[in-house]
Amino acid sequence: MNTTYLRDIIDQYMQKDGLLYANWFIHSEERLKAFNQVRKGTKKIIKSIRDGSFPRDLHGSALEEVMDVIASQQEIFKGAKHAFMWKPKMRIPDIYENKTNQLAFADMLDEILHTNNEMKMLMAVETLDQKKIKGLGPAVANILYFLEPTIFCPFNTKIVEGFNYLTHSKIKLGKWSEYFKLRDGIIELNQAAGLFSKDLGAFSGFLFDIGKLNYLIKETESLDLSSYSHTQAKVDMQIETQDLKSLHYKIQYLLADIGNHIGYRAWIAANDHGRLYQGRRLGDLSLPALPKTMADLPAELKETVSLIDVIWFAKDGTPVASFEVEKSTSIMSGMNRMDDLYQINSDGMMLYIVAPNKREKEVLIQFNRPHYMYNHDLHDHIRYILFDDLIKQAEAIKTFGRDFSILAFISHFADGKLVEQNM
Numbered sequence: 001m002n003t004t005y006l007r008d009i010i011d012q013y014m015q016k017d018g019l020l021y022a023n024w025f026i027h028s029e030e031r032l033k034a035f036n037q038v039r040k041g042t043k044k045i046i047k048s049i050r051d052g053s054f055p056r057d058l059h060g061s062a063l064e065e066v067m068d069v070i071a072s073q074q075e076i077f078k079g080a081k082h083a084f085m086w087k088p089k090m091r092i093p094d095i096y097e098n099k100t101n102q103l104a105f106a107d108m109l110d111e112i113l114h115t116n117n118e119m120k121m122l123m124a125v126e127t128l129d130q131k132k133i134k135g136l137g138p139a140v141a142n143i144l145y146f147l148e149p150t151i152f153c154p155f156n157t158k159i160v161e162g163f164n165y166l167t168h169s170k171i172k173l174g175k176w177s178e179y180f181k182l183r184d185g186i187i188e189l190n191q192a193a194g195l196f197s198k199d200l201g202a203f204s205g206f207l208f209d210i211g212k213l214n215y216l217i218k219e220t221e222s223l224d225l226s227s228y229s230h231t232q233a234k235v236d237m238q239i240e241t242q243d244l245k246s247l248h249y250k251i252q253y254l255l256a257d258i259g260n261h262i263g264y265r266a267w268i269a270a271n272d273h274g275r276l277y278q279g280r281r282l283g284d285l286s287l288p289a290l291p292k293t294m295a296d297l298p299a300e301l302k303e304t305v306s307l308i309d310v311i312w313f314a315k316d317g318t319p320v321a322s323f324e325v326e327k328s329t330s331i332m333s334g335m336n337r338m339d340d341l342y343q344i345n346s347d348g349m350m351l352y353i354v355a356p357n358k359r360e361k362e363v364l365i366q367f368n369r370p371h372y373m374y375n376h377d378l379h380d381h382i383r384y385i386l387f388d389d390l391i392k393q394a395e396a397i398k399t400f401g402r403d404f405s406i407l408a409f410i411s412h413f414a415d416g417k418l419v420e421q422n423m
Helices: 003-015 020-025 029-050 062-071 099-114 118-130 138-147 157-167 176-193 200-211 230-261 299-306 331-344 357-367 387-400 404-409
Strands: 265-268 310-313 319-325 350-355 382-386
Touching (some): 003 020, 003 176, 029 062, 062 138, 099 118, 099 138, 118 138, 118 176, 118 230, 138 176, 157 176, 157 200, 176 200, 176 230, 230 310, 230 387, 299 331, 331 350, 350 404, 387 404
Parallel strands (some): 319 350, 350 382
Antiparallel strands (some): 265 310
């Protein structure tokens, strides 16, 4: 990146009267007042949506009050209100007739207001985007800028045109993924130049003036950007992490639910009692505390046992089966925890590793380690279950199961063969 060229054109821009930096960004009391006004107005938007008083049109709403404040902020936000005007023939933006969409909009705004975590803010936007609300695109960023000016930049046609002209990019309007690219580019350029503050409004104003042809620059220079999709990549990684966690909780839920239905009392790992699956707290399916049969264990061992993902106890408190859910973490660590429990309760207890189908080879490698292969008693009591089999057969197992032997139909030996095939 030619930072000398970038600093030069920004330095010249900052000296010119009549442009947004001089007239709006640094010499405007109205701009400073707008941050507080938009914040208060956003709280009113959230409240009106949640109490059911949000109208079926922009007119007279708290949203209109907020957009009036934003649209009054010089030329850069002149058309910001238009995106929120109800267009009946196109049914956009679809937040005036659809209560679910209204609540999703309110939830996103509420998250932005009440977290200081940048990733949580970006995920709130991504969650809204996944709702695919017709007509509710990155124009919302003009509100978000006034809530968190160092996290979100304004977004409109001229800002995008200025960015594309300056960087030879092809950012388009209308999609949050494109907005994230613009945001990444603005942050990178702003850091490289080091002349504007961290408030992204300054650089956005600079781009707007370029796009509006208020500030003319040569097109011959090229500014290569290195982290163009940084935000989207981070968001995608976070979504993948959340999906994995959700799947882990789902498997714990199914195992506990099955155990409770076939005559056992289920225990879910102590640190997961507060987790939710489909709105239900996992702890509600679990014993509130380990049975008295575990009370005399050494403190360290008791803590280890308490962290096993799921244990089925007989009514007398004897552990009958234990399960470690290994979606992505070390399979060996889960086996070791169950091994500890097995050494003190080896009278017929079964141990199960529950893993994604794609990890089956990893499970087989661990099952065939010398510690398990040559300890015949232990080897005969350890099995593995694949996620897909458990999910598909959970209801049938609950219906027909009378004890843990029902799991033979979906559990495998260390050689990969189904247990039922050897019965």
